[in-house]
Amino acid sequence: MLAPPASAHAERQEIRYQAELGYPPYKYLQNGYLTGFDIDLTSMIFEKQSYLIHYSTGEWEGTYKRLTRGEIDTTGLMAVTEERKKDTLFSKPVFKSYISVYSRQALQEEIKLSTLKNYKVGVGKKQYSETVLRSQTDVSQYIQYATVPQALEALKKGEIDLLFENQEVVDYLIVEQGLTGNIVRRLSNLYPQDVAYGISKSEPQLVTYINARLDRLQRSGAFEELYQQYFFTHSENYTSMIRGRVISGIVIGLFLLVTVIAALRIYIRHLRRTIHSEQAFFREVIEHSGMIVWAVHADKRVIRFNQYAASMTGLKEKDVLGANLDEIPGLSGGAAALRELLVRAVYQDYVSNVELKLPDHSPEARYFSFRTTLIQGMDTQAEDIFVLVGMDVEECKQNELKLQLSYQELEATYEELAATEEELQEQFNKLAASERRFRLASEGSGAYMWELDWESGMYNLPERWYEVMGYTKEEINSFEGGVLSIIHPDDQEPARQARQEHLAGLTPIYEIEYRMRTKDDRYVWFEVRGKAIVDPKDKVVLFLGSLIDISKRKQAEFQLGNSYQELEATYEQLTATQEELVGQYDMLLENQKICTVWRIWIHSAACPTASFCWTLWRVISTVREGKRRFCSWILIISNISMTPWATSRAIF
The missing domain is CATH 3.30.450.20 (PAS domain)
Structure with missing residues (x-):
């Protein structure tokens, strides 16, 4: 059995309740008495034998401040917001509240949330509706009213074009003030919000008590009776329920009319009069x-x-x-x-x-x-x-046509499937053989196929690659960046740039060479090639390619580079030696000239003058020919010195 928190005390526990005025049908003054759905429900929740409620009234802003400071215990029902949860406690939701937009009947323009800023909009000051208007719409300027009745009166007088307020409150006021047909709802059931009891943080035990009492009142039907008393007589939901009942009764009556027309003739006449009304x-x-x-x-x-x-x-x-x-x-x-x-x-x-x-x-x-x-x-x-x-049977016709086309397509498909089953099996066998050939060719060529999984961001590689590198697939995937993390640091940026340029469509083929670290800290050179397939929306749907081990080629290139450097050094040495030889040759040539002249002079005494001149001219010509005739010149001089006359005749 539920026991109130104060049941252990002889005196009743006092509850300080303060309500805002002008918010019917929740709480309002009638003939000088505070009444409304909120007041009656509060009286039902707090049993008289255990609680003594002290009622007071005030403006909403001051009432809410008193609740947050703990000067009152509850304000009754209020909209539940995340901001209010910071300052107060709430019971379980009692029902949902909605916001509607109202205007005068004379306003014929179509009203949308996006066009509210084009009108003079009124709203209750510091109410939940003002918070929604300010945060959920693009309306920056609006008119505040202390109470909802004042805002409705301003709408009726034409001081504002639209009223943005609580749906249940305004509907109740429209009926009570006889404004049906003059004030109409243009937008309804907006921004549903839970409504619950607001409770001071100084009285947390009241939350459990109020929740338990609400459950009991709802199970007993007392809550529903009170709710219908204040809301269903004026709500659209109640009207829809009555309308559904009337239509159901008419359908049932017409059905009975067809089956038992003779016995229900009198009732049919009465029913037709009802329909007329x-x-x-x-x-x-x-x-x-x-x-x-x-x-x-x-x-x-x-x-x-x-x-x-x-x-x-x-x-x-x-x-x-x-x-x-x-x-x-x-x-x-x-x-x-x-x-x-x-x-x-x-x-x-x-x-x-x-x-x-x-x-x-x-x-x-x-x-x-x-x-x-x-x-x-x-x-x-x-x-x-x-x-x-x-x-309207458009949908039925479309479905009928689709069904007929589907049946025809199904028949054709069935025949095609029956006719091509053997062909598909053959293609499957060819595909399996092709897959085996591709795998063997890939293994024989030393290439490792890779593919990027766009959902996980990881690269799929064959088991052979993991064996060569010494890692397991789980180890690679556990690294930050996956397989890209083992690329040599000097090759990271060129690899990333080449990959991005290809994915951006700047290069037709993704192609680069880089080193990758094995598990035992060695580096293996790979030639990486790949291509991405992009759909019309510039979204990459497939990115795959191959890895080829080029370590031996890189080693050969390295050795060739060293040989080239050695060749350059040797060439420089040969160039220096050549220059030195040319200098020595020039010196030798000058010495030889002197010796030749000297020898000719020595032998000139024994030869005629004409022969001497002819020999001297040949020697000078030979010297002028340069390096190409150097050896011949040496031979001529030697012959002259050995057999001056015979040789001279033989040469000239």
Whole structure:
């Protein structure tokens, strides 16, 4: 059994409750007394034998400050927000509250949340609705009112264009003040928010007690009875529930009318009178039913032509209502076909499931299924009504066509599958053989295939690569950066740049050479090639390629580089030696000139003058020829010195 926290004390525990005024139907003054749903629910929660409630009133801003300072125990029901949770405690949610936008009936413009900033908007000061208006919409300037009734009065007088406030409160005030039809709801059921009891942090034990009492009141039905007393009589949900009950009763009555028409004749007449009394209600239903409704009397005079029918046929409601079917001008296409169906119904020729596509020649035309029927008068004085009703069957038609096409495709597919089963098996075998050949070719060439997994960001590599590098797949994936982390530090940036340029579409092929560290701290040179496949939205869907071990080639290149350096050094030494030899050769040449002249002079005494001159001229010519004739010159001088006369004759 639930025991209140103060049950151990002889005296009742005092509860300090302060309510804001002007917030019906939650809390308001009536004939000088504080009343409302919040007040009655609080009285039901705190049992009189255990609690004594001290009621007080005040403006919301001051009331909330007193609650946060612990000067009062509760303010009753309030909207639950994350900001308020920092200052106060809350019971479990009692119900949800909504915000609506209201205007005068004379305002015919379409109202949207995005257009609120174009109007003068009113809101309750420091209320939850003001917080929502400021944070959830783009309205920066609005008018604050101390209470919701004051804001509603300003809307009625035209001081503001729109009222952004609690839906339940404003709906209650509209009914109480007789403003139905003058003040209308333009946007509803916005920003649902939990409503719960706000409790001071100084009284945390009240949270458990209030939650337990709420559960008991809800199970007993007392809470629902109180809620209906204050809200259902004025809420749209209650109206929808009553409307559903009326429609259900009518459907059941019509069903019983067909089956037991003789026994229920008296009840049918009474039911028709009831329907007649609900004529205004059904007019709204017809206008917003999403069906084409066209009704005439026996004299072909139109009595019903809803707005949906007008939008589908291109006719205007004011031109059709009250007119004779035969006198309506400008009928063609689908509209003319509908008139023909109604004329046939007047002559007792009813149709069912007649399909037409409306509106004519429109890319947004839809299929409708039409039927005509007779609604007999409720008594002998009432006229019969001939009704044409069109149901939107566009979706059914599309599904029917899709089903037919699917069936045909299924048959063709089945035949194709049956015919190609053997071919697919053969292709599968070829694919398996091709896969084996590719794997063997890859292993034989020394290439390691890789692929980037875009979801995980890891590279998939063959087991052979892991064996060569000495790692396991788990070890590589555990590194920060995965397989890219073992690239030589000097090669990291060029590899990253080449990869990014290719993924950005700047290079046709991803191609680079870099070193990778094995587990035993050796470096292996790899030639890396790959290509990425990009979809039309510039999203990479596939990135794969190969790794080829080029360590031996790199070693050979290194040795070749060393040999080239040695060759350059040798070439420089040879160049220096050549220059030295040329210098020595020039010196030798000068010495030889002197010796030659000297020898010629010595032998000139023994030879004629003509022979001496001829020999001297040949020697000088030989010296001028340079290095190419150096050896020949030495031979000539030697021969002259050995056999001066015989040799001279032989040469010259």
